[in-house]
Amino acid sequence: MTEPRRAALYVDFDNVFAGLAAIDEWAAWNFATHPARWLNWLAEAAPGGPRRLLVRRCYLNPAGWSEPDPGGDLATWLGRPRLYYSRFRPDFVRAGFSVVDCPRLARLKNAADIVMALDILDALAHPTRFEEMVILSGDSDFTPLLHRLREHDRRILVIAPDSATAALRAAADRTIPLTDFATACLPPAEAEADTAPDAGSGPGPGPAPMQEPAATAGDAVADPVEPSAQRDAILDALRRLVAASATPLHLPALGKRIHHELGGWVRRSRFGGAGTLARLIEGTEDLVLEAGPGGGWLYDPRRHAPPSFNQPDLPPDPEPEPGAPPELRAALGEGLDLPPLGAEALEFLLRHLARLLPLPGPPGAEARAALLAEAEAAGFDLSARAVDQLVQWLVRARVDWQPAAAPEDSAARLARAFYAELTRQAAAAGTRLPPATLAALRGWVGLAPARPAEEP
Numbered sequence: 001m002t003e004p005r006r007a008a009l010y011v012d013f014d015n016v017f018a019g020l021a022a023i024d025e026w027a028a029w030n031f032a033t034h035p036a037r038w039l040n041w042l043a044e045a046a047p048g049g050p051r052r053l054l055v056r057r058c059y060l061n062p063a064g065w066s067e068p069d070p071g072g073d074l075a076t077w078l079g080r081p082r083l084y085y086s087r088f089r090p091d092f093v094r095a096g097f098s099v100v101d102c103p104r105l106a107r108l109k110n111a112a113d114i115v116m117a118l119d120i121l122d123a124l125a126h127p128t129r130f131e132e133m134v135i136l137s138g139d140s141d142f143t144p145l146l147h148r149l150r151e152h153d154r155r156i157l158v159i160a161p162d163s164a165t166a167a168l169r170a171a172a173d174r175t176i177p178l179t180d181f182a183t184a185c186l187p188p189a190e191a192e193a194d195t196a197p198d199a200g201s202g203p204g205p206g207p208a209p210m211q212e213p214a215a216t217a218g219d220a221v222a223d224p225v226e227p228s229a230q231r232d233a234i235l236d237a238l239r240r241l242v243a244a245s246a247t248p249l250h251l252p253a254l255g256k257r258i259h260h261e262l263g264g265w266v267r268r269s270r271f272g273g274a275g276t277l278a279r280l281i282e283g284t285e286d287l288v289l290e291a292g293p294g295g296g297w298l299y300d301p302r303r304h305a306p307p308s309f310n311q312p313d314l315p316p317d318p319e320p321e322p323g324a325p326p327e328l329r330a331a332l333g334e335g336l337d338l339p340p341l342g343a344e345a346l347e348f349l350l351r352h353l354a355r356l357l358p359l360p361g362p363p364g365a366e367a368r369a370a371l372l373a374e375a376e377a378a379g380f381d382l383s384a385r386a387v388d389q390l391v392q393w394l395v396r397a398r399v400d401w402q403p404a405a406a407p408e409d410s411a412a413r414l415a416r417a418f419y420a421e422l423t424r425q426a427a428a429a430g431t432r433l434p435p436a437t438l439a440a441l442r443g444w445v446g447l448a449p450a451r452p453a454e455e456p
Contacts, residue, residue, distance in 0.1 A: 004052045028185075035092055062085065101373070348380060398417075
């Protein structure tokens, strides 16, 4: 039996997740929520194995996020437009990874590549001589690093997209295409049938991590392989479902039904190369897709009346956007953006900002990214821009970042400064806020109701 090779594994999470999402969003989801599955494949079944993954490191931007395909299965299942990477941190920790937080240092760039390179070079001097370095990233910046590893007689396995530069692939001993890795991330066919999440077991709000839905073995249709044949098979199934329905069909539910009836190849093929179900339907004469909430409705114009917003399966109206009272937004106008934060999220951010004090000045990019990661881990669905807007308002209020009072006192001081600046800006705009709006504003920023004589 071949002795397993001693190996060290380094994962550029943001790079790999984005690459997998471009191939198959469920492969990206399973890569992030079930790392043990592809770790076993990498150790036992991947080319060049077997190997012992003695070092497992994942480099992740805690404030990073991606946007699932609007109207797609993943976005519909998540029920939110953004997927923050920090929610996957516990999954990698449970799989035996050391997770290295790499917040963004510039507008579009985090420090993962340079931190990875430094750690890999340090590993060359480790008492354990790692025979193989396994790198999950398609970043061409790693090419000089791979040359250095070859000089030290280390084998190199890179998992990268087909678009990776020829120089990067040539510098490695072996390259595994990201499309092959995507297949390794997905659950095996026999494990896909009748899969259901355990209630309440997921990280943060929403359902538990879920594997992609799939048909039972008896219902699934064999993959036609050729993209044109795949598209024809999907369209035939759509026509059958529409013909059997007395009313138009809501697209998200229809997409899930197609996956169940035909099998996992529908998602892996990205709808026969069309990318999305909506794009596949475009130009089909006997099927019409009517735009609408959640992706719209599919119907046969020869049999169905055009759909309306009174369809029985129409999703409920979205909740109002969290944030300041509408009267205050109207008073300030569009020139000054208010952070879209609910009262609980605003209270959380002010309290955790207070814990950073004293500071020489406003919290920088790293501190704001860490703050966003803490909020996401606590279950808040926030954007980096919302955190930036809050800090900008506190800067506008000339907050003194030096005092190191108790966090509770500091949080109240920040809330009072925020409230005072909001009312000052409203007055500068020529608007006198009525008592009801002032009371709602105090409640939003977390201040106690004012005494009758406190505010005019």
